[in-house]
Amino acid sequence: MTQTSSHEATAESPNTAEQSTPSRRELNKAATRSSIASAALDLLRSNGPGNFTVEDIAASAGVSRRTFFNYFPSLEAALASVADGFMDHALEQFRLRPAEESILESAQAALMALADPMSVAPMAELFSLTQDNRQLARSELEAWEHCTAQIIDAARSRLGAGISELYLHALAGSVISCGKAAMTVWFIERGPDLSQESLAVLRQHLIDAMGLLGGGFAPPSNAFSTAASASPSVPTTKDRF
Amino acid sequence: MTQTSSHEATAESPNTAEQSTPSRRELNKAATRSSIASAALDLLRSNGPGNFTVEDIAASAGVSRRTFFNYFPSLEAALASVADGFMDHALEQFRLRPAEESILESAQAALMALADPMSVAPMAELFSLTQDNRQLARSELEAWEHCTAQIIDAARSRLGAGISELYLHALAGSVISCGKAAMTVWFIERGPDLSQESLAVLRQHLIDAMGLLGGGFAPPSNAFSTAASASPSVPTTKDRF
DNA sequence: GTGCAAACTTGCACTTAGTGTAAGTATGTG
DNA sequence: CACATACTTACACTAAGTGCAAGTTTGCAC
Numbered sequence: 001m002t003q004t005s006s007h008e009a010t011a012e013s014p015n016t017a018e019q020s021t022p023s024r025r026e027l028n029k030a031a032t033r034s035s036i037a038s039a040a041l042d043l044l045r046s047n048g049p050g051n052f053t054v055e056d057i058a059a060s061a062g063v064s065r066r067t068f069f070n071y072f073p074s075l076e077a078a079l080a081s082v083a084d085g086f087m088d089h090a091l092e093q094f095r096l097r098p099a100e101e102s103i104l105e106s107a108q109a110a111l112m113a114l115a116d117p118m119s120v121a122p123m124a125e126l127f128s129l130t131q132d133n134r135q136l137a138r139s140e141l142e143a144w145e146h147c148t149a150q151i152i153d154a155a156r157s158r159l160g161a162g163i164s165e166l167y168l169h170a171l172a173g174s175v176i177s178c179g180k181a182a183m184t185v186w187f188i189e190r191g192p193d194l195s196q197e198s199l200a201v202l203r204q205h206l207i208d209a210m211g212l213l214g215g216g217f218a219p220p221s222n223a224f225s226t227a228a229s230a231s232p233s234v235p236t237t238k239d240r241f
Numbered sequence: 242m243t244q245t246s247s248h249e250a251t252a253e254s255p256n257t258a259e260q261s262t263p264s265r266r267e268l269n270k271a272a273t274r275s276s277i278a279s280a281a282l283d284l285l286r287s288n289g290p291g292n293f294t295v296e297d298i299a300a301s302a303g304v305s306r307r308t309f310f311n312y313f314p315s316l317e318a319a320l321a322s323v324a325d326g327f328m329d330h331a332l333e334q335f336r337l338r339p340a341e342e343s344i345l346e347s348a349q350a351a352l353m354a355l356a357d358p359m360s361v362a363p364m365a366e367l368f369s370l371t372q373d374n375r376q377l378a379r380s381e382l383e384a385w386e387h388c389t390a391q392i393i394d395a396a397r398s399r400l401g402a403g404i405s406e407l408y409l410h411a412l413a414g415s416v417i418s419c420g421k422a423a424m425t426v427w428f429i430e431r432g433p434d435l436s437q438e439s440l441a442v443l444r445q446h447l448i449d450a451m452g453l454l455g456g457g458f459a460p461p462s463n464a465f466s467t468a469a470s471a472s473p474s475v476p477t478t479k480d481r482f
Numbered sequence: 483g484t485g486c487a488a489a490c491t492t493g494c495a496c497t498t499a500g501t502g503t504a505a506g507t508a509t510g511t512g
Numbered sequence: 513c514a515c516a517t518a519c520t521t522a523c524a525c526t527a528a529g530t531g532c533a534a535g536t537t538t539g540c541a542c
Contacts, residue, residue, distance in 0.1 A: 025489070025490080025537090025538060025539080028490085028537090028538090029489095029490085032490095032491095053526090053527060053528085054527080054528070054529090055527080063491080063492090064491065064492050064493075065492090065493095065528095066491075066492055066493070066494095066530095067490085067491055067492070069528090069529065069530075070490080070491075073529080074528075074529080075528080102460055103458070104458060137383075138379045138382070138383055141379070141382040141383065141386055142378075142379055142382065145382055165426045165429065165430075166422060166423065166426045166446055166449055166450060166453075167453060167458075169421075169422035169425055169426055170418065170419045170422040170423070170450045170453050170454065170458075171453070171458050173415075173418030173419065173421060173422050174414075174415040174418045174419060174454060174458070176418070177411065177414030177415045177417070177418045178411045178414065178415060180410075180414060181407060181410035181411040181414050182407065182411070184410055185406045185407045185410055188406065189406075205407055208407055209407060209411045212407075212408060212411050212412070213411065213415060213454075213457065213458070214457045214458070215457050216454065216455045216456050216457040217344070217345060217408075217411075217412050217415070217454070217455070219343055264509090264510080265508095265509065265510080266508090266509065266510080266518065266519080269508090269509090269519085270518095270519085273519095273520095294497090294498065294499085295498080295499070295500090296498080304520075304521090305520065305521050305522075306499095306521090306522095307501090307520075307521060307522075307523095308519085308520055308521070310499090310500065310501075311519080311520080314500085315499075315500080316499080
């Protein structure tokens, strides 16, 4: 989670190289952090949302309550770090796409990269465990929002600073909304089912949602048929995977 | 805010009529509620975000701390009730649109209705006072999310239950994202400026954002010129206001 | 390795959010 | 007027989140 970095004590690695020497300290910190996060996830699994406290997580992770708060600003943030990992992965994929590709294509490709079991499993689990809890749902909204902001930045640097801010904001927001919609609908239909068949459905939903967006949400009667043909810049992509 | 209704004690008015006799009780409750909300807004104005407590609000509204929590589940919710009023207004407009109109057109029309000073003033103020506070920003996200859910319902009942859920979710989410984008960009550009000129800018942003959406976010080089021509179902609407 | 400074952890004390409960006060009804 | 119901309030309690100061670990120089 990028926003929690401000709560960590280390500023930057002392060596000018980027990741040559992770240094004992950083390794320890990373270990502690992930141990807290997975303790939180375990408790979410076993006790259900709302039925455990920060103290429980800290005890289960073998640290003090105070240390928990040195790593995460709230209980929800600890759980949201799972979603953040998922989205960081997506953003990485997005930024790796060739600059000449359209934003929608890049977004679609990036989202595709998430429909594999390894990436989507923790996210799907969070989704399922989170559904009925207000606090947790909020954190998830925040994670999506954070992701939107990142896309805006990435798209701006790709398209040049001259591009309309409204275009950037509306596009990034819509892309995220469509990704969110695909996951939500998938989850409603399939629950936490991570089989190949189920993931194929998710993948198709992601494709369809982007197709709808690229097609300007042509009226529903022919929504799916026109979605592909009406969007020359997003050529269906269905056959690419 | 619709979701706070579960925290209120009254279930339904005793008389079968809808709003004939608001009854002393309901009047008192409404008065208390709005007095709490405006006390919260006053404190936000005078002290800035994060620099006042629920106890302060309760004292300022002349009720006990406990009563505050009988009306609102959190400090943020009290402030968010302002945004909720704004969005309820928009949803009302949306639902009043003729059924044969496209969803995008209806959404655009509904959003237009909000660009008048009376509606937008409290929202803009919240926006400005809220910008740098995490908790408050979360509540606002929640309000948008709530609004999205309402649009999904409204669109489903308009388009019939046979319509694809993915279509509904993606469309509603994108519409809201575009509305949010228009407001965000407007606010970045103009700050809390509610002059006629500034509102015209907001209006134009709302139109443009919906145009972009209807046009499938045609590549930026010709984003604005093609946005209108590429969306036959959303005929610019610029000349309607 | 010895020593020292910086980073990290922890316990403690404190404020505030939020909730359950039971007793009090207002409101509507016969 | 009497009575039931809705609403407010005080009180007590759990838990979130933060500041601070003392302890412990790590990195680095000698």
